[in-house]
Amino acid sequence: MTKTEYEFTVKRKNDEGAVSYSRYSVPKDKISTVLEGLIYITENIDQTLSVRYSCRMEICGSCGMEINGKPRMACSTIASKLGTDKIRVEPLKHYDVVKDLVVDIDPFFEKYRKGLPYIIRNDEEDYSSELRQTPEQFKEYEKYSMCIKCGLCLDACPIAGTDPDYMGPAALAGVLRYNLDNRDQGSRYRLEIINGEEGTSRCHFVGECTEACPKGVDPSFAIQILRSQGLKHEISKIFRKD
Ligand code: SF4
Numbered sequence: 001m002t003k004t005e006y007e008f009t010v011k012r013k014n015d016e017g018a019v020s021y022s023r024y025s026v027p028k029d030k031i032s033t034v035l036e037g038l039i040y041i042t043e044n045i046d047q048t049l050s051v052r053y054s055c056r057m058e059i060c061g062s063c064g065m066e067i068n069g070k071p072r073m074a075c076s077t078i079a080s081k082l083g084t085d086k087i088r089v090e091p092l093k094h095y096d097v098v099k100d101l102v103v104d105i106d107p108f109f110e111k112y113r114k115g116l117p118y119i120i121r122n123d124e125e126d127y128s129s130e131l132r133q134t135p136e137q138f139k140e141y142e143k144y145s146m147c148i149k150c151g152l153c154l155d156a157c158p159i160a161g162t163d164p165d166y167m168g169p170a171a172l173a174g175v176l177r178y179n180l181d182n183r184d185q186g187s188r189y190r191l192e193i194i195n196g197e198e199g200t201s202r203c204h205f206v207g208e209c210t211e212a213c214p215k216g217v218d219p220s221f222a223i224q225i226l227r228s229q230g231l232k233h234e235i236s237k238i239f240r241k242d
């Protein structure tokens with residue numbers, strides 16, 4: 001390797017499950033981001049390397065991986081800002097690896113779905129036209145709606161790593177996003193779920209999820225708010241007759 005090249009070390013897993021490391025030299029003037037480096041490798045050096053990506057602009061959430069030991073989006077990680085010419089790339093560690101850098105994201109979405117991430121109405125109104133919302137009402141949940149379902153927060157979470165039943169930071173931030181939406185009437189169903197064994201009680205507030213999130217969603221803070229909502233929900237059940 002010369003001063004004009006990055007040294008990429010990529011963790012690989014083949015169809016038989018054997019793990020190995022491949023090393024590649026990538027010209028610095030050909031790439032800006034780590035994802036561009038990986039694409040350069042697949043187009044010029046090694047077509048057998050598997051990488052998942054789509055938008056290349058931190059929107060689709062598909063290029064999450066560990067880069068120099070931290071969960072990051074490859075498409076928004078500028079290689080020159082890593083502070084080293086040696087770039088180590090590995091699949092997200094809390095997911096099963098399908099091949100090379102491609103992980104099985106299905107369990108993440110299953111957890112996300114558990115939080116009922118959609119608007120629920122309990123009345124019999126006519127919903128053929130839109131449910132109106134003021135800019136202030138939108139601001140209430142805007143931050144939590146920025147989630148791109150990349151799964152980095154779950155990779156960073158030490159609890160999710162040892163406890164596969166825990167819903168995890170993204171799913172819980174998703175719960176808060178809908179609980180704070182003025183058009184929604186389904187909070188009590190979600191609070192029943194997140195007050196259960198798989199919900200907020202498992203979080204130890206390490207805050208690694210918030211640090212890993214590329215979109216500023218702040219799942220750790222969302223979980224703190226949810227704990228308070230959950231407590232109010234339990235108290236209100238004592239006084240409710242239904
Ligand atoms: S909360 Fe942040 S890190 Fe977690 S899935 Fe959403 S965007 Fe990714």
Ligand code: FES
Pocket residue numbers: 053054055056057058059060061062063064073074075076
């Ligand atoms: S390629 Fe879409 S988020 Fe990175």
